[in-house]
Every structure is written in C-alpha cells, then in structure tokens.
Amino acid sequence: MLAARDLGLGGRLDGVSAVLRPGEVTAICGPNGAGKSSLLACLAGLLAPDSGTVLMGDAPLVAMPARQRAQAIGYLPQAGDVAWDVSVEVLVALGRLPWGGVGGGGAVDRAIATMELEGLRHRPVSHLSGGERARALIARVLAGDPCWILADEPLASLDLGHALALLHLLKVEARAGRGVVLVLHDLAMAMNSADRVLVLDGGRLVADGPPAEALTETVIERVWGVRARWLGEAGARALTLPA
Template sequence: MNLLTFKGVRASLGQVRVLDGIDIAVKAGEVTALCGPNGAGKSSVIRAAAGLLPVEAGEVRLSDVAIGRLSPRQRAERVAYLPQERRIAWNLPAVEVAALGAPFLSGEAALAKAAASLEAVGAGHLADRGVADMSGGERARVLLARALTTQAPLMLADEPIAGLDPDAQRLVLEQLKARAEAGAGVLVSLHDLTLAAAFADRVIVLDRGRVIADAAPITALAPTVLRQVFGLDARWVEEPDGPLLAARRTQ
C-alpha cells in the first residue's frame, strides 16, 4: 500500500522552482532513500510530504487522502517528521522531549513510550538530562526517539545521520529499517550513497527538482546516473557487509 504519493508535484521557494513535476510513492514496509546533490530537492520533497511546503500544482496524498484535506491532528497521526534542524528551544529533559512525539497519549503513557524509544536509540541514560547540555550527536538521538515515539505509519527523516559518527549513523539507519520491517513506510534523505545502498529498499535520485531514477539501490545509482548527477566515475564492489562505492571525481 502507498502511504505517500506525489503526482506531478511542483513547488517553489520564492522565485526558485524546487520541485518540478515529481511523481513518487512510498510503500508500507519499505525504506525509500532520497539521494541527490545539494539543492536537488530532497528536503523540499520531505517538507511537502509533511504538509510544510505548499504545492503549486499536482497532488500530495497520505494513504488515499489529499494532504490538504487533513487537519493538523490527522497529519500528525499519519506522519512522524524528523527535520534536519536539531535546535530545541527549551532545555527540557530528554524523556520529555521524546514524549512530545506522542501528544495524543496521557502523560504517563507518553513518558513510558518515550523512555522505550530512548533506549532503542542508545540514549536511555540521557533520559533526565537537559537537551541543551548535550552534544549534537546526543541531541540527534533524542530527536530520533521523539519521531519513533509517534508510531505513525509514515516516517519522514531529513538528513538524520548528518554530523554523526559512523556507529551512530548505522544505529539511526538500523532503527529506521526496523520501523519499516514492522510495517511502516520510511522516506529518508541521505548524502552517503554507500549507506543508502546498504539500508534502502529503493532509492530515488533527484536533480534540480526532478526525479532522475527510482529503482532498487544499485539500479538507481548506476554508473551512468552517478556520472550524470554526482559527477563521479564510480562502480559498486560487492562486499560481505553489502555494496561499497568505489568512486573518484570526473575530470
């Protein structure tokens, strides 16, 4: 089942067209990775899917309902959103920040679910610490726990591994994969093509607001696409832990 569908979506930021006729779908039980250079439209797709970027043409649907027909509460029940921005305005304890992901539960139930989400992302020991007193990586885990606490059928994650150490990057992607294996749909934007190939079921390559490829990872990130979109001479090497990208910049 498609949890998210874009049909001919166009959108702009100011005078700049950021999405130009986008047709994509995100299915339940799959991790779909958005890949592309800076400015390709990855964050714009995710913001439009969350109802935060108005569309000029086309349609965004959550399950079978146009997003514009859903109230903020209905969107919140269907979508968990992890933004790229990791700033938190108040120095709340981590467990209370994570509990904000479950606004429709009672206080104790929300805190219990938040505590479980913090444990899942390796941040259980941070439950009572103020988020302003944490490192950027620790805060990223807390925000992921908030998104996991939502338990919505669709997860949107915008560059969730940016700035994290390798162990934390894999932990985050493993949690997103686990959500998909439990039946959710996951749409995640990634710059690391090797990790996208290792964790995603499908990769959508964007460039200048358009879909260039939409297929299984190695097919979507074929050498011709890597050369055209990323300016790389590259090939995939099969390793025991998954495909590894061997690449150099084109001259």
C-alpha cells in the first residue's frame, strides 16, 4: 500500500490524500499545472512534501534508505532523455542498479522480452523510434522488479497502437501484483484502461474512484472547462468534444 496523507507542496499540492493499492492501475489526470507530476514525484519519494507524508506500508517514504526505496518503486520521469548512446540491453540493465549492479541477467532478459525488444537488444538508443525508445525505458523500470511502477505520461510519444499495447502490458503487470500509477493526459485511455482515477485541479484532489465515477462529464466540465460527452460502452468509451 502506498498512501498519501494530506500532502502539501508550495502551492503545487494542497491537502492531497489517497491510498493506492497494488494490483490496480491508477491514473492521475488533470489539466496542465494541476500538480500531477508533483504528486507522482512525492509518491516516488523524490520530492519531500512541505506538509503531510507518504507512507509505504506503515513506514514514511522519506525515512526509507534510498536504495530500499529504489528497489520498491520504479519511477519513469516525463523526460525520457538518455545522455549516452548506450544499447537497449545496457539501458534496460540500468534498472538493476538498486540491486547493486547492472548484472541480474534474468530480470533484464524478462523485461526485454515483456516489452518485445529482443530484436533491438544491441541497437543504440539513438537508432530507436520514439515508440521503441519509450518501450525500452519502461523495460528499464521493469528490470528493477519493483512493487510499484510510477510513470509520468508514459504514452506521450506513442502512437495509438503502441499506447494501447503498453497499457495492456502495464495492466498485466498490475494483475501480477504490482501497483501501477500513471499520469495520463488522454482521458479516454484513463476511462477505458485504469481501475481507478485521481483527478487533480489546482493542486487539490477533486475526484477519486473508478473511472466512470471520477471522470464524469460534470467533472470534466468543471476541471477542464470543456463540455464533452462520453459515448459507447464501458471499456470502449470515446469522448466527443464540442465543435
């Protein structure tokens, strides 16, 4: 269990409380500047909140040794830059660093296989397409075998097919017992793929629940200022926007 208790962070977060459970895909949604990335960074233990705490189990995350925290939480930042032109295999193996080295061949091989990167294993990252690179970066997180996967807009550079495939893979990871928390801009993706949605607005948590309850048309109008309508059946819903 990963729990945010009354988080406050210099105007970016204001009294946010939420209990996240393993086995679920949780989407954090909200307009630009709502505090999504800040909340994710607090949950990952990378930002210390001004007030409130983040608990992992019963222990406050800030008091946890950095390595232990890194073993439990895999975090994928929004900017997926890679400074050196390493191969996919080396990039993925960086995920093993919290376990004391870039060895651990089994976990690296599994992560590469899960993200379907076997054919690209020895290719330098500069020779990857945006989608391949995004998959390699997710594989890096998976290689660390974390209990929690926290990803900031992991679908940003992916086309529709790869985005759906990635969401499916993350869902499989969640069903296997990991907790998955994603910052998502695409509300339809959140509606159809997440088990739970947190909606932030101006640093405050304004909705929290299953997608159909959290992402209602009323909430969307209030938070995003857009009069949109949901069409279709549960699990395959589309958002129509006003002309």
